[in-house]
Amino acid sequence: xxxxxxxxxxxxxxxxxxxxxxxxxxxxxxxxxxxxxxxxxxxxxxxxxxxxxxxxxxxxxxxxxxxxxxxxxxxxxxxxxxxxxxxxxxxxxxxxxxxxxxxxxxxxxxxxxxxxxxxxxxxxxxxxxxxxxxxxxxxxxxxxxxxxxxxxxxxxxxxxxxxxxxxxxxxxxxxxxxxxxxxxxxxxxxxxxxxxxxxxxxxxxxxxxxxxxxxxxxxxxxxxxxxxxxxxxxxxxxxxxxxxxxxxxxxxxxxxxxxxxxxxxxxxxxxxxxxxxxxxxxxxxxxxxxxxxxxxxxxxxxxxxxxxxxxxxxxxxxxxxxxxxxxxxxxxxxxxxxxxxxxxxxxxxxxxxxxxxxxxxxxxxxxxxxxxxxxxxxxxxxxxxxxxxxxxxxxxxxxxxxxxxxxxxxxxxxxxxxxx
Numbered sequence: 001x002x003x004x005x006x007x008x009x010x011x012x013x014x015x016x017x018x019x020x021x022x023x024x025x026x027x028x029x030x031x032x033x034x035x036x037x038x039x040x041x042x043x044x045x046x047x048x049x050x051x052x053x054x055x056x057x058x059x060x061x062x063x064x065x066x067x068x069x070x071x072x073x074x075x076x077x078x079x080x081x082x083x084x085x086x087x088x089x090x091x092x093x094x095x096x097x098x099x100x101x102x103x104x105x106x107x108x109x110x111x112x113x114x115x116x117x118x119x120x121x122x123x124x125x126x127x128x129x130x131x132x133x134x135x136x137x138x139x140x141x142x143x144x145x146x147x148x149x150x151x152x153x154x155x156x157x158x159x160x161x162x163x164x165x166x167x168x169x170x171x172x173x174x175x176x177x178x179x180x181x182x183x184x185x186x187x188x189x190x191x192x193x194x195x196x197x198x199x200x201x202x203x204x205x206x207x208x209x210x211x212x213x214x215x216x217x218x219x220x221x222x223x224x225x226x227x228x229x230x231x232x233x234x235x236x237x238x239x240x241x242x243x244x245x246x247x248x249x250x251x252x253x254x255x256x257x258x259x260x261x262x263x264x265x266x267x268x269x270x271x272x273x274x275x276x277x278x279x280x281x282x283x284x285x286x287x288x289x290x291x292x293x294x295x296x297x298x299x300x301x302x303x304x305x306x307x308x309x310x311x312x313x314x315x316x317x318x319x320x321x322x323x324x325x326x327x328x329x330x331x332x333x334x335x336x337x338x339x340x341x342x343x344x345x346x347x348x349x350x351x352x353x354x355x356x357x358x359x360x361x362x363x364x365x366x367x368x369x370x371x372x373x374x375x376x377x378x379x380x381x382x383x384x385x386x387x388x389x390x391x392x393x394x395x396x397x398x399x400x401x402x403x404x405x406x407x408x409x410x411x412x413x414x415x416x417x418x419x420x
Contacts, residue, residue: 016182023175029156030168047372056112061358065351068119081180127192216351235395237363274326282334292403298332299396310385
């Protein structure tokens with residue numbers, strides 16, 4: 001882990017990612033509380049807001065990977081932050097107009113622009129690290145995710161309670177500004193920024209986009225291990241979609257109605273602590289055990305814990321179980337995040353990593369859409385938990401049957417270009 005922080009490019013990229021995530025998390029969490037307060041009897045609005053964060057992936061996924069492999073990756077990440085900064089200003093104006101459909105439209109656009117950031121950032125990260133550091137970097141990124149999981153909901157609640165929804169949007173803007181400025185100061189070598197050589201938007205047309213997209217898709221299908229890992233993201237998306245709203249709904253309508261903001265924030269803190277602890281142990285586990293062993297075991301345990309959460313009647317017991325769940329989820333994410341860069345060629349990393357998000361978000365969007373339509377009139381909270389556990393159990397069975405065999409025949413494909 002110490003070796004990573006000797007790489008100045010990694011430190012700057014990590015700081016930019018931190019700022020970008022900060023610029024997304026606080027406002028989103030504050031907006032959820034805003035909707036639950038203003039439309040307390042209509043939880044569908046909170047689910048609809050979450051859809052605005054996940055659904056855009058299905059509209060731009062065929063572009064983001066092509067852009068990350070064809071154009072300047074640093075410029076893509078920088079422009080993503082600048083555009084989100086401008087859209088955040090527009091969002092504040094829409095909130096002042098108090099017209100919810102327009103607010104949702106801006107949230108949709110801002111999320112769509114954000115989707116271009118991750119493939120570019122992932123491809124840059126692969127280029128500046130040695131292969132031996134992929135798992136450690138994945139663990140560190142998972143720890144960053146844990147920090148935002150732990151404090152994001154709480155920071156959103158605090159921001160909403162103190163400076164209101166407008167102040168929270170202002171914090172978003174500061175995060176995007178910092179991310180753009182940090183990335184501009186990263187002197188990535190040309191072979192990392194554009195491994196396929198110089199290219200311009202003038203040469204981009206529908207035929208070239210489709211061609212690049214098909215090439216990336218064919219690359220994934222040729223590598224059955226890669227296909228299995230990316231396919232698993234679809235089932236993980238159901239878990240993500242459910243837990244995007246379930247903790248707040250569980251506290252608001254079942255376990256702690258009078259103090260749901262406090263307990264929703266505590267949920268994030270307990271889960272974040274679990275993810276932080278799990279992330280610190282995950283690189284050691286993944287290096288000592290085989291990645292597929294960690295993935296399979298983590299999925300089985302996750303399904304079991306989600307079943308238990310369906311029947312818990314005490315908020316503190318719920319939070320204790322959530323902390324343990326975080327310990328289990330972190331090694332799962334680190335194992336996958338550290339494995340994929342080892343089997344993907346650098347020139348294809350943008351198009352491959354671009355598949356993770358849409359496949360994940362497809363499952364997440366389906367879940368949120370169903371919750372929005374069916375809860376609470378048709379299904380109960382307990383039924384949602386049990387359905388999520390079922391999807392994770394399906395992923396466990398599929399990986400148990402395929403990953404050991406595919407891992408045995410896997411060959412490293414990525415050759416990093418280390419940079420100081």
